[in-house]
Amino acid sequence: MKVTININGKDYSADVEPRMTLVDFIRDVAGLKGTHVGCETGHCGACSVLIDGRPVKSCLMLAVQANGKRITTIEGIGKDGGPNEVQMALSSSKALQCAFCSTGFVVVGTWALEENGELTEDVIKESFIGNVCRCTGYEPIIKALRGVRKND
């Protein structure tokens, strides 16, 4: 089935089988490997991307469901050609070790910052309920992101 998905401002068209998930389209058709695959059940958040500005778990969506939609992956996140506030906060506080989970945290964190203007502890805890980190641990991530504000 022919699908066209706009990823980070660029249209990717391909003839795909309906049984292909969105995360596979992103990684294998568009060749964007920053979106990771962890649990495949919707629990870990490694595969998080934005659709029309809101987070989704791309392992639980078929590529055909996303036909015609506008998607932002980790490769499309940043500011003025550099890291955005969330990326800056995580990297400067070294709140990442293996970084397998980090692209998901950055995608969801970027949405949460856009939505709330500031990452308070409550906003962080509520926004990242569906993101799992198995090595850095949550305290360093919360500490790094607490108080981050949107600078326009």
Added chain:
Amino acid sequence: MLIPVGFEYLKPKNLAELDEAVRDGAFLISGGTVGVRLLKERIVRPKLVVDISEVEEAQGAKQGEGIVDLGAALKIYQLQRLSVNGPVSDMIRFVSSGIADPAIRTMGSLGGNIALADPSNELPVPLMLADASLLIYGQHRFHEEKIRGFIHGPHRTGLKPGEVIVRVRYKELDGYRWSYKKHFIRNLDHYVGISGAMAKVDSGKIIDLRLVVAGEAIMGFKYLAPERAIGARPSEAIIKEVAEEAVSGISPKSDRQGPSEYKVAVLKKLVELSVKEALGA
């Protein structure tokens, strides 16, 4: 990884197109948060997947003459922002805000939450309290069914193959107070217990009290309207009696979420807290 078994995919734009699309053995999805996993795990192996998320008759929300009318395709995050008024609608907004995580709320739909009838699905709780009706379409005709009779048990409903929930309707319960409590062990896991209560108290006396319990402790949904509370004054004794009635006869299995007695104790406590809050006691 491709989903192991291949299928065709159709996305009807309205019920007329749905009629043409649906055929024997078709599997419906809306958000796909559970449906896609069922496909991946080969729990369902359809030849055809019909995506009903854009069926126009199942979109939008409206309120008129005391009746709230919600499209079954509404996403959970849209329910968080419903612009309809009244205690039931307030409760739906609150419940929606606590479902899963922001990503699942972007994807998951109202219809999917009802049709699954998983004991950890939360939207049936306020809808059963409100005695909501479901407008169901299938085989070229509509019919209405009360949600209280529609859910037969865990993962069992009155839906026939190819039927879809198009709209969900309820009457607002003006003058009622509500409370909603749930307990889980791990984020995004099934709930040990859920308790929702709605009550009307006038001149210090209970006019109406409704309760719905759900979750692993009960492995289903149970609606109660404790008659002995009606006309009584809200008190600790009434609250304890209702909690006893809610857990009577249940014997959940012991598993990784805890022993059976623990689950019963959790549910009982949730009922006490929610009934107390709904009664304003």
